[in-house]
Amino acid sequence: MSIHLSAPAEQEHSPHSLIPFLQSQSQSLLTRLYQRPSACLSIFRLLAPLQQQIVMNLLWLESAIASSTMAAWVVRDAKRNYDTALLSLFRLHILPTSPVKLALNPTFKSSMRQSLTGGGATGSFGVPADMDNSYSPMTVEALDGYALERWETILHYMVSSGTGQTSLRPSKDVLFLLEQSGLMGSHNGSFQITSSGFQFLLHSPHAQLWALLLEYLRMAEARSMDLVEVLSFLFMLSTMELGREYSTEGTNSTPAAVQTQKAMLSDLRDYGLLWQRKPSSRRFYPTRLSTTLTSSSPPLPTSSGPSSGVKEGFIVLETNYRVYAYTDNPLQTAVLNLFVSLKYRFPNLVVGAITRESVKKALANGISAEQIISYLIAHAHPQMRKNNPLLPVTVQDQIRLWELERNRLKSHEGFLYTAFASPADYQLVLNYAKQLDVVVWESGAKRCFFATAEGHAHIKGFIERRTGAGGEV
Numbered sequence: 001m002s003i004h005l006s007a008p009a010e011q012e013h014s015p016h017s018l019i020p021f022l023q024s025q026s027q028s029l030l031t032r033l034y035q036r037p038s039a040c041l042s043i044f045r046l047l048a049p050l051q052q053q054i055v056m057n058l059l060w061l062e063s064a065i066a067s068s069t070m071a072a073w074v075v076r077d078a079k080r081n082y083d084t085a086l087l088s089l090f091r092l093h094i095l096p097t098s099p100v101k102l103a104l105n106p107t108f109k110s111s112m113r114q115s116l117t118g119g120g121a122t123g124s125f126g127v128p129a130d131m132d133n134s135y136s137p138m139t140v141e142a143l144d145g146y147a148l149e150r151w152e153t154i155l156h157y158m159v160s161s162g163t164g165q166t167s168l169r170p171s172k173d174v175l176f177l178l179e180q181s182g183l184m185g186s187h188n189g190s191f192q193i194t195s196s197g198f199q200f201l202l203h204s205p206h207a208q209l210w211a212l213l214l215e216y217l218r219m220a221e222a223r224s225m226d227l228v229e230v231l232s233f234l235f236m237l238s239t240m241e242l243g244r245e246y247s248t249e250g251t252n253s254t255p256a257a258v259q260t261q262k263a264m265l266s267d268l269r270d271y272g273l274l275w276q277r278k279p280s281s282r283r284f285y286p287t288r289l290s291t292t293l294t295s296s297s298p299p300l301p302t303s304s305g306p307s308s309g310v311k312e313g314f315i316v317l318e319t320n321y322r323v324y325a326y327t328d329n330p331l332q333t334a335v336l337n338l339f340v341s342l343k344y345r346f347p348n349l350v351v352g353a354i355t356r357e358s359v360k361k362a363l364a365n366g367i368s369a370e371q372i373i374s375y376l377i378a379h380a381h382p383q384m385r386k387n388n389p390l391l392p393v394t395v396q397d398q399i400r401l402w403e404l405e406r407n408r409l410k411s412h413e414g415f416l417y418t419a420f421a422s423p424a425d426y427q428l429v430l431n432y433a434k435q436l437d438v439v440v441w442e443s444g445a446k447r448c449f450f451a452t453a454e455g456h457a458h459i460k461g462f463i464e465r466r467t468g469a470g471g472e473v
Contacts, residue, residue: 015088016046017210021217023091025227030093032228034108037115038124042235042294043092044112050078050085055094055104059112064103124232126240129247129283138285140243143275147287148300150272152331155201155208158184158193159334171270181215187365193338195366201335202374205299209289212271229260237273238293240286248282316381317354319392325350326381338362339372354395359402369403412440415456418448432462 022030022043033039044052057073058065074082089095094108104112115124153168158178170178175191178184183197200208213234220227240246248261265284268274273290276283292299314332316324323340327333328348336342339362342352362372373396380390417433420426426447433439438455442448451459 015048017207017214018046019088019092021214023088027093029228031105031107033231034105034111036124036232036235037111038126038239039232039235040108040112041115042238043094045294048085048088050081051089054085054089055112058095058102058104059109061103064101067098067100067102070102124236126236126246127249129245132283135277137245138243138275140288143243143285143287144300146275147272147289150270151205151209151289151300154178154271156331156334158197159201159331159338161191161193173267174270177212177215177219180219181212183211192365195368195371198338198367198371198375202371202378205289206292209271209293209299213293216267223263225260225263226256229257230264233261233264234290234293237268237286237290238295240291242286242288242291245283245285248284313378313380313382313384315376315379316384317376317391317395319394321354321395321398323350323352323354325352332379335375338365339367339375354399356402359399360406363403363406369399372399412450412452414438414440414450414452415459416448416450417459418446420447423447428466429459429463433459 044055047055054070057070071079071082086095090097094105095102096105103109154170154174156168157170157175161184169175175184178197179191181196182194183200184191185194186192187194200211203211217227217230220230248265265274265276266279268290269276269279271289273287275285275287288297289299314326315336316326318324323336325332325336326349333342333345333350336350336352339354339358340352341355341358342350344351359369359372363369373391376391384390417429420429426444426449430439430442430449433449433451433455436455436458438451438459439449440452441450
């Protein structure tokens, strides 16, 4: 048996954003996490194809296998990728670090087997709620609409904050998470999107969701939440059935776990990952945002937001800088307004132009020229995609030139040192300032230099010591 692998294809597979976070955790924490079958199955889904193949080859073995035996199954061209895959599994503590024998972590192996074959009564995959005929069940279409509304409220607030264009406002906990993630921040006295936030809008909804959830995981300890319980609940949601109602009872036993789940139910409602009839309800529905957390299926198939992908391109850009956006979506219009001067709005069309002023406004808000160009490329209309190059070169170059124009002058707060008694004194003080790495500008001909404000106290003290010692500085 050989593990045949296309090396280029495997190299192109970048790890899921959650994998490095899990690899940074302790072995004891991961072993606790691996006690949950749903967690093991979810993590398995996030692994690269070669890593999955290694796990499946070892899953049903009752004893360890020699590393040399496994290595003999690998074709020569894929040896480097195989070693990288093993290293990743070592860091996840799915495999032991022994270089001689290979065997799955016993806890992971037992839970993974259970996830595939069934059995047990741990409630790891959720506890379906009993039928309640007192109200109508939620439909999948209604859940999709709810998730889309909650998610686009967050994105719309990001791009419209400080402009007064939206009355919808996420909860204070969501706003705190956006600030902690660096996606939004205070700018000129208002809460506005950052450069990282604009880059965030260029990502797929799946990547956006995990970017926020990773920050949520990092905040767990500060909020006195058990990280294992937080991860377990997210993984449990990812294995649930869309359109089915689940009970909040029976999934956890310890008081700390129940408290963590209660807090998460409130938080995840704000993100649109689950729906409850009322906050105190003991039932909930997972939405498509949560059931696709560890799958490749789109989290919002009905989304028309700015991150819907290339297939939903809606922007036409002409060589005269005129922009035609075939959309009636308020969120897409708000994103365009960040760097386009909008002129007219019709039922399904927005017309505007990229101007020096509109680009300067975007640059002032931390959005770079390359991010503007990337957004235009990512959402270009199908008709535009017949062009080569896709965007007019003159427009691309002009956007970059406007950025260079803004960046050609830089201001520094500091002090100018001049009127030295001799060239030797000037050189002596200048060399000292250079050692401190505080020199911004120097002129040997004029015998003066400019240093930052942070270094002034040290330079002043050096000059005073030289003068007190009889020097002529």
